[in-house]
Amino acid sequence: MYQSEMESMTREALDALQLQRLQSLLARVYANNPIYRRKFDDAGFDPLSVDSLSDLGRIPFTVKDDLRASYPYGFFSAPLHDIVRVHSSSGTTGQVTVVGYTAGDINRWSDLMARTFASAGATADDIIQVTYGYGLFTGGLGAHYGSERLGALTVPVSGGNTKRQVQILKDFGVTVLACTPSYALLIAETAREMGIDPRELPVRIGVFGAEPWSESMRHQIESELNLKAIDIYGLSEVMGPGVATECECQCGLHVFEDHFLVEIVDADTLEPLPDGEVGEVVFTTLTKEGIPVIRYRTRDISRIIPEPCACGRSMRRIERVTGRSDDMLIIRGVNVYPSQIEQVLVGIENVAPHYQVVLTKRGSMDHVEVHVEVADDFAFDEVRELERLQKRVKAEVESALAVSIAVRLVEPKSIARSEGKAKRVVDLRADEGA
Amino acid sequence: MVEQISVFLENTAGRLAELTRTLGDAGINMHALMVADTSEFGVVRIISDAPERAKLLLEQRGFSASITPVLAVEVPDRPAGLAELLEALDAAGMGVEYAYCFVQPSGGSAVDVLKVDDAQAEQVLVDAGFRPFTPADLYTPDV
Numbered sequence: 001m002y003q004s005e006m007e008s009m010t011r012e013a014l015d016a017l018q019l020q021r022l023q024s025l026l027a028r029v030y031a032n033n034p035i036y037r038r039k040f041d042d043a044g045f046d047p048l049s050v051d052s053l054s055d056l057g058r059i060p061f062t063v064k065d066d067l068r069a070s071y072p073y074g075f076f077s078a079p080l081h082d083i084v085r086v087h088s089s090s091g092t093t094g095q096v097t098v099v100g101y102t103a104g105d106i107n108r109w110s111d112l113m114a115r116t117f118a119s120a121g122a123t124a125d126d127i128i129q130v131t132y133g134y135g136l137f138t139g140g141l142g143a144h145y146g147s148e149r150l151g152a153l154t155v156p157v158s159g160g161n162t163k164r165q166v167q168i169l170k171d172f173g174v175t176v177l178a179c180t181p182s183y184a185l186l187i188a189e190t191a192r193e194m195g196i197d198p199r200e201l202p203v204r205i206g207v208f209g210a211e212p213w214s215e216s217m218r219h220q221i222e223s224e225l226n227l228k229a230i231d232i233y234g235l236s237e238v239m240g241p242g243v244a245t246e247c248e249c250q251c252g253l254h255v256f257e258d259h260f261l262v263e264i265v266d267a268d269t270l271e272p273l274p275d276g277e278v279g280e281v282v283f284t285t286l287t288k289e290g291i292p293v294i295r296y297r298t299r300d301i302s303r304i305i306p307e308p309c310a311c312g313r314s315m316r317r318i319e320r321v322t323g324r325s326d327d328m329l330i331i332r333g334v335n336v337y338p339s340q341i342e343q344v345l346v347g348i349e350n351v352a353p354h355y356q357v358v359l360t361k362r363g364s365m366d367h368v369e370v371h372v373e374v375a376d377d378f379a380f381d382e383v384r385e386l387e388r389l390q391k392r393v394k395a396e397v398e399s400a401l402a403v404s405i406a407v408r409l410v411e412p413k414s415i416a417r418s419e420g421k422a423k424r425v426v427d428l429r430a431d432e433g434a
Numbered sequence: 435m436v437e438q439i440s441v442f443l444e445n446t447a448g449r450l451a452e453l454t455r456t457l458g459d460a461g462i463n464m465h466a467l468m469v470a471d472t473s474e475f476g477v478v479r480i481i482s483d484a485p486e487r488a489k490l491l492l493e494q495r496g497f498s499a500s501i502t503p504v505l506a507v508e509v510p511d512r513p514a515g516l517a518e519l520l521e522a523l524d525a526a527g528m529g530v531e532y533a534y535c536f537v538q539p540s541g542g543s544a545v546d547v548l549k550v551d552d553a554q555a556e557q558v559l560v561d562a563g564f565r566p567f568t569p570a571d572l573y574t575p576d577v
Binding site: 374375376377378379380381382383386387408409410411412413414 | 438440442443444449470471472474475477479493496498500502531532549
């Protein structure tokens with residue numbers, strides 16, 4: 001363990017630490033963040049009234065819209081003078097949120113990512129290739145700082161150019177690969193195309209996150225690349241990667257509870273659920289200074305695994321995230337809201353704003369096909385015009401979503417509607433033995 | 435000019451059968467049917483004896499149907515008959531968007547259906563000695 005005194009502290013000590021940090025957080029945001037002050041006042045919540053973790057249920061939630069509404073810096077709880085870095089969510093225009101980090105935040109984040117690598121089994125003797133994108137996305141720089149903090153030799157390749165990734169893995173003797181799980185499969189595929197057996201690469205550990213993946217995909221990656229695949233979890237609104245991670249037991253993700261308070265709530269009633277029950281994951285950042293969030297609704301669905309873990313960490317685990325309580329999709333690492341498609345279609349003549357997104361896998365990469373109904377009064381008699389329409393829909397949807405897609409024009413009223421509402425997303429990615 | 439029904443169809447099994455059955459059950463006769471398609475969708479073009487009624491019926495059945503004015507011209511039954519017709523249009527600088535043939539209802543010779551994006555095309559053919567069909571040649575025009 002990288003910080004064993006914290007990672008294996010007793011439950012009592014952890015509870016006491018969480019309470020103390022929560023009390024100080026509430027006082028801090030109330031004093032420094034006008035949005036939270038108003039939120040607390042409106043809800044009749046007194047930030048000084050918390051004297052037990054069981055009071056958590058009285059505190060108002062924070063949602064992504066709170067952050068969007070105060071774009072770019074309005075939700076910060078520290079003055080810009082103290083912010084040393086910003087990142088932004090991978091959402092597209094109009095959906096972007098900006099998060100700010102103080103020097104202290106970067107320092108703590110580096111520790112938590114060092115913990116993450118260590119719990120995957122990495123040490124200062126490893127060579128870590130960071131293939132998460134560097135830039136506004138939290139993945140690249142987050143992993144980079146953690147790798148350096150651990151003392152590992154860090155290879156900052158960032159994303160893209162898969163052949164070069166393979167060559168570097170081989171030539172540099174890389175032992176730990178940090179990237180998205182689908183990219184790991186692309187690396188294996190590309191290695192084979194290059195005549196390199198991916199099982200012969202020196203990589204022994206994979207640190208994979210930023211998109212949902214299945215247990216069968218884990219097995220596939222492990223057998224194709226001959227490594228141990230570790231699932232990591234994070235989101236930019238809470239910090240970035242390093243919020244929770246699997247240990248070498250690969251049986252749930254330990255939440256770094258000294259920094260993040262985790263709750264599971266019923267996604268409809270928002271009532272807190274007891275450990276073990278499935279619901280929406282909610283985080284409170286206990287130590288963040290730049291942009292702390294209180295009871296932030298992640299929309300991710302999971303459950304807490306209360307039983308102790310064989311690795312000796314006392315931090316409770318959450319199960320691999322199994323779904324979302326809203327319509328957000330993660331396509332090739334980009335957050336996509338299907339409702340954006342509707343906004344685009346409304347502006348295009350000769351199509352109806354009825355669509356269905358069909359997600360499949362092409363090899364290891366996500367493939368997106370958007371079915372769009374042509375309008376009832378559609379009056380074309382030439383295929384060429386249909387093709388022109390198809391191209392226009394494709395270009396406009398791609399520009400709004402920032403991911404490439406295929407468009408299929410379908411007949412009016414042919415998209416199945418249930419109770420008058422069309423089923424917007426058909427996700428076949430997991431069914432294809434990914 | 436005569437009225438052609440244009441229908442957007444996905445390339446799914448049984449859809450064309452459904453379309454033709456809809457018209458057949460309503461007692462509508464088709465003189466010609468032509469499909470232009472890609473791997474995913476197609477446009478079905480129909481010359482029938484009741485275009486307006488066919489369009490309404492198809493719309494009621496959930497098809498995306500529209501009426502397109504096209505030229506229908508009897509093609510002389512001899513070598514270069516069609517070539518002369520097309521040359522007349524070409525000489526007037528008019529391009530043909532698409533064309534297909536059917537056999538004249540009254541029997542015998544071929545009728546060529548042409549989509550030309552030029553309002554003067556019919557006059558050009560008349561001037562060149564061809565006889566474009568009027569709606570009355572094919573169907574009783576709907577009021």
